[in-house]
Amino acid sequence: TKRYSITILPGDGIGPETISVAKDVLKLIGALEGIEFGFQEMPMGGSALDLTGVPLPDETLSAAKQSDAVLLGAIGGYKWDNNPKHLKPETGLLQLREGLKVFANLRPATVLSQLVDSSTLKKEVAEGVDLMVIRELTGGIYFGKPRGIGTNENGEEIGFNTEVYASYEIDRIARVGFETARKRNKKLCSVDKANVLEASMFWRNRVTAIASEYPDVELSHMYVDNAAMQLVRNPKQFDTIVTNNIFGDILSDEASMITGSIGMLPSASLGASGPGLFEPIHGSAPDIAGQDKANPLATILSVAMLLKYGLGEENAAKRIENAVLDTLDKGFRTGDIYSAGKKLVGCKEMGEEVLKSV
C-alpha cells in the first residue's frame, strides 16, 4: 500500500469543523483506494497564537515540510485583528507559504449547474463559467523590501512597500500558467498594469518570452482594471488567468464571488518540489464558528486538489469530486447555498452525505 503523511492545520473559526469532515472523507477514500494516510494535526493561526504566542510555531512548519501534503482549514478572527503585524494569524499564513516555497496558487472558479442561482450574476452570464486563476504567491508586494513605516527626507511620516519581481519568479509562475492552460482550453490571459508600472512591463516581457515554449497555448494580456471589469461583464471569456500576488488576491476573490458559492471553492498552492498547501478559499467565518453551519464542501474539494495536485492520485480525487456533485444533485445544501425546495443540512450532515456518495 501507498503511504502518505498529511499535516493538518485546522486553524481558527470554522476551520476545525470543516477539517474534521474533510479528514473523514480522506480516510474513507484511502480505505477504498488502498492508500494509507498518516495524519499529524498541528496548531496554526490564531489558535497557535493563543497556545504558543506565535501564529506559525517552528514545530508546525517543520512538520509541514516533512509531510507529503498540508491541509489547512482557515485562519483569523476578530480577536487577533488588532495584533501587531508579527502576531497576526495572517502573518503565520504568509510564513507558511514562504516556508513551503509554494509560489503557485491555483484557484478554480467554477459555476456548478446545481448552484448557478446562487450567483448574483444573471443566469446566462454565470452559467458555464469555468476559469482558473494562477496567482503568484511568494513574491511581489507581499514580500518585497524595503517595507515599513518611517520618515521621508522631508521629515514626513510614510508607509511604504515594494513591488518587485525577479525574472526567475515570473518565468516559473508563467510556466505554471502555460502548463495549466495546456490541460484546459489552451487560453492563457496574463493580467498586469503594464501601462503604468515597470514591474508589470517586466512581467509582460518575461511572460511573452516564455510563451515561445508553448506555441499551442494562446496568450493574451489584459490590464488589471479591465480584468476586474471583464470578470463582471463576461466571465466566460476566461480560461486560465496568470497574475501577480496582489492582483491575484483581488481578482481570485472577485472571481469566486461571481460563482456565487464561495463556500464551494478550494485552492492549491504548489512549489517546485516538496509538499503543497491545500485550503478552501473562504475565511474562518468567526460569526458562525462552532454552530455546525459551515459548508464543508470547499475543504472537501481541497482534499480532492490535494490528491490530484499534491499526490498525483487522480482517481481518488475524481471520486471525491463526483461524490460532491452527487450530494448536490440529491438536493443537500448548507445555509450559504440553500434555495427553496432543497434540503438544508449542517456541516456534519453534509459531510456524512458526501461519505455516502463516495
Add this chain to the structure above:
Amino acid sequence: TKRYSITILPGDGIGPETISVAKDVLKLIGALEGIEFGFQEMPMGGSALDLTGVPLPDETLSAAKQSDAVLLGAIGGYKWDNNPKHLKPETGLLQLREGLKVFANLRPATVLSQLVDSSTLKKEVAEGVDLMVIRELTGGIYFGKPRGIGTNENGEEIGFNTEVYASYEIDRIARVGFETARKRNKKLCSVDKANVLEASMFWRNRVTAIASEYPDVELSHMYVDNAAMQLVRNPKQFDTIVTNNIFGDILSDEASMITGSIGMLPSASLGASGPGLFEPIHGSAPDIAGQDKANPLATILSVAMLLKYGLGEENAAKRIENAVLDTLDKGFRTGDIYSAGKKLVGCKEMGEEVLKSV
C-alpha cells in the same frame, strides 16, 4: 455675466466625437444660465504624440493650468500601445494629473432605473446601487520611487515599483472621503490591505485619526480582496469608498461595470485649488471611433460634474443631469445601452436629444 475659460482635450478614438457633443451642451447651458464659456482646444494623448512627439505638450499643460476647468475626452489606442513608457498616451494622462495636482478622483457608480437591465447583475442586486469611489490619484505605486527595471544583488533582472504614502497625502484624501460621505449617506468605507502591507496599515491609522474630525460620518475598513467580492455580492451596502491609487483603479472599474452602463459614467479629479479635470471613465474605444456610435452621455455627465465640482454651478449641473434622464426616459439609446423596444441613435443624435431636453 460670469465667464469661465475651459480647456478642452478631445484626445483619441471616440474622444473628439463625444467632446464635440458635450461642448454643444455646455454652450447651450451657458446661454440659458447666463454663463459665458471661453474654450481652448489642445492636443493630448496619442494625437499629441503624432502631432508634437510627446503625449502632453508643455503648451497643453500650461493652458490647462491657466483655465478654470479641464474637460478631457479619452486617450490611447492600439497604435501607441507598444511605445516606450515616456511615449505612451497614458503617460501624458499621468503627467496631466500630476501637473494639475488633482489628488482626488471622484467616480460615481450609479445604476439608473432606466438602465438596470444593462447590468450583468440580477435586477434585485443592481437596482438602486448608488455609490461613489474616491480614489487617491497622484500618489502611491503610480508615482512612487524607486521604480524601474534593473538588477538585484544576485545579478538577476528585476522589475520594481514603490507603494508609498506620506501622512499629508492620506489625510487630505481621507478628508475628501469624509466630506463626500457627509453630503451623501454619511457612510465611508476605507479600503486597504492592512493585514499584509505596511503602507495600508499606515493608511488605516491616518484615516482613523482623521475620522475624529467627522463624528457624524460612520467609518468602516475593508480589505481590498473582500471589497472586490462585496461589490459583486451586494453593491448596495456601499455609500462612499475611499482608497489608494491602484486599488481605486481596480475597484472603480469593477463598480462601473456593475452598473452595466460604463458609457454613462463621468469622473471628476480635484486638487486643493486650481482647475479640476473632468472626463468620462470609459476609454477611447478605437474600434468604434469615427463611426458615430459612441455614447456621449458619460462626457455630457462629466460636463455636469465640471459645473458642479469645478465651477460651483450646481443649477446648471442639475439641468444637464435632468436632461440626460429625460432623454433616457424618452427611450433614446446608443448601441452600448440598447435594449429591445428602445430607439437606437448615434452619438450626434443622442447629443441633439439631450440639447432638446436641457
